[in-house]
Amino acid sequence: MPMTPVSHRHTRRTLLAALACAPIWAFAGSAGQISVWKTPTCGCCKDWVKHLQDNGFEVTVHDVEDTSAVRQRNGIPDDYGSCHSAQIEGYALEGHVPAAEIRRLLRERPAAIGLAVPGMPLGAPGMDxxxxxxxxxxxxxYLIERGGAARLYQNYL
Structure with missing residues (x-):
């Protein structure tokens, strides 16, 4: 029995119908993969992870007893330390950095170590x-530059 060729019109129609039925989120993609090191009992760290997930990041959590070794390995000066440390695409993140600033960092790609929100300021993601x-x-x-100097990256009032 001979096969009937499929018309281009039928193929396009089928593709358009499939796209119309596909969930929109399937095309949105992830904002990026973040690895987070935190202590197992820190509630604000868990809230910051949720903030990242709610903003489209895929998060891998590593529970550790002390985050200072990770902070040191990431090149973040102790003066800019917080309760958790993270990495994304070669950049270090320290503390309650908002997702918007992480996206900006990935867009701009400065020659830097990463971003830090020192301490645990009330109102920052995870502390809100x-x-x-x-x-x-x-x-x-703060943007932590190579060599450890820091400069203001964004102010939240």
Missing amino acids: GPEYGGRRLPYNV
Whole structure:
């Protein structure tokens, strides 16, 4: 029995129908893969991980007893330390860095070590839940340059 060739019109129609039925999120893709090192009991670290996931990042969590070795390996000066450390695409992230600034870092690709939000400022992602009473304090995101110097990257008021 001879085979009937498939028309281009039928192929396009089938493709368009399949695309119309496909979930939109399947085409959105991930914002990136982040590895996070945190202590097992830190609640604000878990909240920061959720912030990243809610903003499209794929997150791998490594529970460790002390994050200082990771911070040192990442090249973040102790003065810019926080409760968790992370890495994405060759950049270090220290503390409660907002997803928007991580996206900006990946867009701009500066010659730098990474970003840091020192300490645990109220209102930063992961430090903004109801357990903090809705309080928000100004905080800064710093770009840690090669050699350890830091400069203001973004201010949150």
